[in-house]
Amino acid sequence: MEGPLLHTLEPSRLTVFNRVFAAVYACAVVALLCHRSSKLIHSTAATLPSISISLCMLTSDLLLAFMWAATQAFRMRPIHRKEFPDNLVRTVKESDFPALDVFICTSDPHKEPPMSVANTALSVMAYDYPAEKISVYVSDDGGSQLTLFAFMEAAKFATHWLPFCRKNNVVERSPEAYFASSNSWSSEMEAEKIKTMYDSMKIRVENVVERGKVGDEYITREESKAFLKWTHGSTRQSHPTIIQVLLENSKDKDISGLLMPNLIYVSREKSKTSPHHFKAGALNVLLRVSAAMTNAPIILTLDCDMYSNDPYTPLRVLCYLLDPQARSKLGYVQFPQCFKGINKTDTYACEFKRLFQIYSVGFDGLGGANHVGTGCFFNRRVFFGCPLMLLLPEIPELGPNHIVNKHIQSQPIMELSQKVASCNYENQTKWGYEMGFRYGSLVEDYFTGYRLQCEGWKSIFCNPERAAFLGDAPITLVDVLNQQKRWAVGLLEVVFSKFSLLTFGIKHMGLLMGLAYAQNGLWAIWSIPTTIYAFLPPLALLNGINVFPTVSEPWFVLYVFLFLGAYGQDILDFMLYNGTVQRWWNDQRIWMIKGLTCHLFGFTDFFLKSTGIFSTHGFNLTSKVVDDDDQKKRYEEGVFEFGVPSPMFVPLTTAAIINLVSFAWGLIMLVFRGSKLEGLFLQMFIAGFVVVNSWPIYAAMVLRSDEGRMPVRVTIISTFLACGLVVVASLTLRG
Ligand SMILES: O=c1ccn([C@@H]2O[C@H](COP(=O)(O)OP(=O)(O)O[C@H]3O[C@H](CO)[C@@H](O)[C@H](O)[C@H]3O)[C@@H](O)[C@H]2O)c(=O)[nH]1
Numbered sequence: 001m002e003g004p005l006l007h008t009l010e011p012s013r014l015t016v017f018n019r020v021f022a023a024v025y026a027c028a029v030v031a032l033l034c035h036r037s038s039k040l041i042h043s044t045a046a047t048l049p050s051i052s053i054s055l056c057m058l059t060s061d062l063l064l065a066f067m068w069a070a071t072q073a074f075r076m077r078p079i080h081r082k083e084f085p086d087n088l089v090r091t092v093k094e095s096d097f098p099a100l101d102v103f104i105c106t107s108d109p110h111k112e113p114p115m116s117v118a119n120t121a122l123s124v125m126a127y128d129y130p131a132e133k134i135s136v137y138v139s140d141d142g143g144s145q146l147t148l149f150a151f152m153e154a155a156k157f158a159t160h161w162l163p164f165c166r167k168n169n170v171v172e173r174s175p176e177a178y179f180a181s182s183n184s185w186s187s188e189m190e191a192e193k194i195k196t197m198y199d200s201m202k203i204r205v206e207n208v209v210e211r212g213k214v215g216d217e218y219i220t221r222e223e224s225k226a227f228l229k230w231t232h233g234s235t236r237q238s239h240p241t242i243i244q245v246l247l248e249n250s251k252d253k254d255i256s257g258l259l260m261p262n263l264i265y266v267s268r269e270k271s272k273t274s275p276h277h278f279k280a281g282a283l284n285v286l287l288r289v290s291a292a293m294t295n296a297p298i299i300l301t302l303d304c305d306m307y308s309n310d311p312y313t314p315l316r317v318l319c320y321l322l323d324p325q326a327r328s329k330l331g332y333v334q335f336p337q338c339f340k341g342i343n344k345t346d347t348y349a350c351e352f353k354r355l356f357q358i359y360s361v362g363f364d365g366l367g368g369a370n371h372v373g374t375g376c377f378f379n380r381r382v383f384f385g386c387p388l389m390l391l392l393p394e395i396p397e398l399g400p401n402h403i404v405n406k407h408i409q410s411q412p413i414m415e416l417s418q419k420v421a422s423c424n425y426e427n428q429t430k431w432g433y434e435m436g437f438r439y440g441s442l443v444e445d446y447f448t449g450y451r452l453q454c455e456g457w458k459s460i461f462c463n464p465e466r467a468a469f470l471g472d473a474p475i476t477l478v479d480v481l482n483q484q485k486r487w488a489v490g491l492l493e494v495v496f497s498k499f500s501l502l503t504f505g506i507k508h509m510g511l512l513m514g515l516a517y518a519q520n521g522l523w524a525i526w527s528i529p530t531t532i533y534a535f536l537p538p539l540a541l542l543n544g545i546n547v548f549p550t551v552s553e554p555w556f557v558l559y560v561f562l563f564l565g566a567y568g569q570d571i572l573d574f575m576l577y578n579g580t581v582q583r584w585w586n587d588q589r590i591w592m593i594k595g596l597t598c599h600l601f602g603f604t605d606f607f608l609k610s611t612g613i614f615s616t617h618g619f620n621l622t623s624k625v626v627d628d629d630d631q632k633k634r635y636e637e638g639v640f641e642f643g644v645p646s647p648m649f650v651p652l653t654t655a656a657i658i659n660l661v662s663f664a665w666g667l668i669m670l671v672f673r674g675s676k677l678e679g680l681f682l683q684m685f686i687a688g689f690v691v692v693n694s695w696p697i698y699a700a701m702v703l704r705s706d707e708g709r710m711p712v713r714v715t716i717i718s719t720f721l722a723c724g725l726v727v728v729a730s731l732t733l734r735g
């Protein structure tokens with residue numbers, strides 16, 4: 001190899017074990033399925049109810065088996081990478097570093113506080129990277145003066161913040177995180193001074209947000225001109241394009257006299273009559289506006305809450321993007337989503353250890369990391385056709401090889417930017433279909449990453465010890481479930497598109513990658529086996545019907561092995577990625593809960609929409625503010641937050657009641673009648689397992705009196721439903 005070592009790759013030590021275990025487990029799964037089907041075919045005293053029960057159990061076992069098989073794709077070749085930025089710095093001159101365009105998306109000043117978006121921007125503007133090579137583009141889909149105001153303030157503050165960070169070698173480059181951290185500040189006096197400055201900016205911005213308008217006392221006459229672009233009829237859904245250059249690297253300097261990065265505010269044109277494609281649409285506008293203004297070969301995309309936690313991140317990325325061997329086919333370098341503010345036991349499993357870490361490592365070894373929407377460095381070329389054939393956009397100036405040789409505020413550049421941000425610009429172009437971020441799914445990140453990999457682009461998962469970015473995770477159950485419902489619907493949109501994972505995916509990327517994508521994409525189908533297992537075995541138990549083999553049958557051992565094997569391997573994976581047993585427990589609980597709530601509802605919504613009964617799905621933003629102190633406290637203590645009467649809580653609560661009743665019934669039978677439990681042992685075990693998992697639900701129904709308890713309405717409806725189901729079961733199941 002020529003040149004110094006920039007990065008290495010090491011296969012996981014678990015690989016051999018994973019493969020052997022997969023082979024053994026596969027045999028057990030096949031045996032189980034054969035057993036189930038042969039019982040169905042050969043049963044002598046078959047009645048309609050018994051056949052229906054067997055069919056349901058067979059269906060759920062088939063789906064579980066499929067999901068298990070798909071999950072194995074991630075376990076076949078997990079790899080771990082390391083980068084050596086020090087070697088890079090030694091060999092590549094700073095002046096040869098490529099330029100970097102950063103895209104930050106925000107869309108609602110009330111759910112996504114402008115001050116936190118500004119912090120995100122400041123944290124990347126302060127990267128340990130030549131400032132004049134960085135351009136930060138902020139897309140404001142909320143079209144809000146409040147956000148623009150926050151960025152005007154941030155631009156001024158940045159002229160102090162950047163030199164401060166450089167001089168003191170600050171690691172936390174989001175000011176909010178820096179001032180909140182307990183690290184001793186490098187230079188007390190100076191730090192105090194800059195903190196005062198930050199606090200006063202924060203107060204101004206928060207005042208403005210609270211009042212909902214930018215008062216004249218906050219801005220100079222010069223600045224007020226920018227706000228004139230908001231006309232009388234401007235609303236969030238309908239307004240002209242507003243592009244405001246807040247800092248320009250050719251003329252703006254920080255207080256130490258060094259050049260500043262570019263900072264550009266973009267609120268694309270919106271009209272009620274043209275689709276805007278949510279975040280994917282916003283990103284495509286930024287792709288074009290940035291092409292017109294700076295056209296950097298590297299692009300970093302960030303959600304508004306994901307601030308940089310490590311100033312050296314771009315250097316890590318260059319270890320891959322400047323590697324002559326990998327460069328031509330490398331589409332993007334993805335960092336995991338990491339979160340701050342998650343409680344000790346991660347009550348709602350918001351860490352997403354599997355999706356953002358374990359599976360990404362698996363994907364990386366197979367053919368490339370999946371894209372997760374934020375914290376991703378793209379090679380700009382990736383948005384313009386496959387590696388071998390450049391797809392030129394309708395205006396050559398937007399192409400990836402075009403070199404911009406004018407100032408960003410010069411008239412032709414500003415005119416072009418305005419034009420490409422208008423809401424009808426994309427009509428009759430390839431944007432969103434063959435170029436840029438892809439439309440057609442609410443999970444534009446998953447879909448875009450998938451399509452790019454199908455085109456032949458490679459990608460890399462970069463998971464340094466210190467998290468590169470940190471974001472906010474939802475802290476109430478209903479927020480979590482709503483977010484997951486959006487994901488479930490978005491994923492199904494991909495599954496049922498012409499780019500379906502199992503056909504198109506396998507054809508273009510091979511069996512394992514296709515399966516891996518399918519495992520993600522088909523998340524919502526977990527809801528089918530979960531629902532069946534949550535209701536059928538306990539209802540059968542209440543009626544003395546056994547749906548599993550008895551303890552003395554040899555098949556019983558098979559069930560025990562399948563259960564222990566799956567859970568055992570899962571917990572092993574979890575622990576090896578720095579998990580704790582408590583977090584794992586909560587994680588498996590949330591997995592069950594999701595099956596009965598967001599996945600079930602996402603599934604239903606999707607099909608109602610496909611049949612035209614429902615109108616289109618929207619992108620319900622995940623809230624990033626918690627105003628309620630009690631709520632925050634409950635979260636810290638790991639107490640479940642129900643509170644709102646969401647319909648999603650109904651099936652969940654119903655299942656919890658039915659399992660409790662049937663488990664209690666089983667115990668009573670055992671104690672008073674000494675009834676033979678042998679046949680019903682597995683059903684008792686499953687019901688008991690559900691009951692233990694459902695503890696927070698029972699507590700929320702009867703023991704708690706705080707605002708986060710289960711709404712009485714949900715409890716009543718669920719109790720009625722549970723009674724109804726028990727009656728119906730007793731009338732039908734026994735045949
Ligand atoms: O019309 C829209 C809707 C959303 N956003 C932005 O999209 C980002 C993600 O939205 P959020 O509410 O935080 O959704 P999450 O579910 O937390 O986000 C995950 O899922 C999304 C896909 O559903 C991905 O886009 C994200 O990158 C990924 O982190 C935020 O910065 C929003 O401002 C827009 O710019 N325009």
Ligand SMILES: [Mn+2]
Pocket residue numbers: 303305472622
């Ligand atoms: Mn988010």
